[in-house]
Amino acid sequence: MTTPPHVMEDAPKATDAPLPSATLGGDSKRSIEQITLLLFITVPFVALVAAVPLAWGWGVSWLDLGLMTFMYYLGCHGITIGFHRYFTHGSFKARRPLRVALAVMGSMAVEGPLVRWVADHRKHHKFSDAEGDPHSPWRFGETVPALMKGLWWAHIGWMFDEEQTPQHKYAPDLIKDPAIRAVSRQFVLWTAVSLALPPLVGGLVTWSWQGAVTAFFWGSLVRVALLHHVTWSINSICHAVGKRPFKSRDKSGNVWWLAVLSCGESWHNLHHADPTSARHGVMRGQIDSSARIIRWFELLGWAYDVRWPNAARIDARRKSGISDEGGAAKAA
Template identity: 80%
Template sequence: MTTQPDVITESREPGPDEGRPLATLGGDSKRSIEQVALGLFIGVPFVALLAAIPFAWGWGMSWLDLGLMVGMYFLGCHGITVGFHRYFTHGSFKANRPLRIALAIAGSLAVEGPVVRWVADHRRHHKFSDAEGDPHSPWRYGESVPALLKGLWWAHMGWMFDEEQTPQHKFAPDLIKDPVIRAISRQFVWWTTVSLLFPPLVGGLVTMSWWGAFTAFFWGSLVRVALLHHVTWSINSICHAVGKRPFRSRDRSGNVWWLAVLSCGESWHNLHHADPTCARHGVLRGQVDSSARIIRWFELLGWVSDVRWPSSERIAARRKDEVAKAA
């Protein structure tokens, strides 16, 4: 079983011969064609999202379309939150080999980038959170209103167009050494194709019509991807600008309750930055965290072990003094 490091580890840069066989999709810089492709993947689904309301008002939306959109949304969302984030990035639990592979594939279906690049970016974010070196801090340009507005745009999606990328051999050496995970990362375009074509394939076969395939593609592919993208990016932007901060952290991460369900528990962001390896982010009463629930189910099935669940002592140790005294 392959495990992840508890902390980010430094490693030497590989030589030319070493890097070639361990290459992953999306290296340390973006080419012009990749910039254009990234713009299309962001822009087209977002236009579809803006068109969703008038489209639904004029032609309606079938239960099949709704089911495909919701099902694919939460499959990809939990692939990111349970897989890419809590497992691959932070090692909040250990998974058996089949589940490890399944989580890498499920996260890839969210169309948020190759698994190795995603993990490298997020480990770098935690190392420099809201400080120089953080790839997507909303405080990048300062604290004035104009600077913060510019920073929110950067944190939400602008940072992804930066040509300078996180060195994957430095921040994700453990994943690069795993041949299966490295292959899944290199096959990101193929998994994206599967993610986008599965809904229209099902819609067309069930309704036996091109219209059924089209509406399934609109709702289950375009709108679903756009919504998931912007919810995920909101964790980078909104949750580092506003929200309650009951726990001590060295950055400005906050809890944003109204994003909790759609983000699968990721918007309880303050505790996460106070205790990054914790398997549960929503640790206080009433904080819904579906990702933690799924990890618990995996544990009961015997698919995961060594889960880093929060204890009352662990939570109390990270609460701010004034909060702890009031409790």
């Protein structure tokens, strides 16, 4: 893995001025935070389970479906383009308004404060599928029982671990940015906005409490649960199964059936072979909506110095004897 130049490998020296905390709890995860985390996982999940019989029995309105889809992809691209490809890996540079907008969009996915998310993911790449990886499914071994335990750990369990990634070590560049630090510390606010928008729109459009309630169910609870489990599946499923046409030092794989829902993140093998690439789905037919939107940002002048893959860069990371019969995809 190539570490982005802005990521520090070592903790700040004792002589350095201490950096302010970018999350309300700092690096520690207090009991109240763990309880809150449990609620934000279980309540939307219960709604997700209930969604199937409810949709079968009473159906779902086009308004609720539209709100769920819009809010899902707003948060999903906030994570994939913002938290992941931009803030974690520096796949492109962004003008200041886009930088702040991506921070807010990612926060509305309700996956935790920006700086903590980035610190965890940078640590994951440093120790990918080895000792020190916060969420490898191979943590407990390679037997079937160990892998089953590991998949649970990689999917959800790791988030309740008391050991926290030191943010000052893995994300000092973000902590030093006052605007980004503020967005990270305002995670509760952006979570409230994210959950309140669908019922607000649903209530106003239908001019009824029922419209607000159903919009909250589908556009807030079901949407959050679905996005959570798709994102967590990149940690678990994409590090356990999938095709691996590119050379990486871990077990990251490409899982095609997650590509649309994950906004291109499930082309995970190329990502771990070339972490700073702005496009993950580099082979023909590999849908990567995040890369397409980054391309639009570039055309509008909002993003620049984008690290697009090229044929030489892709071929250098390809395993010997494996070729792309359809040819490599274009930059976006």
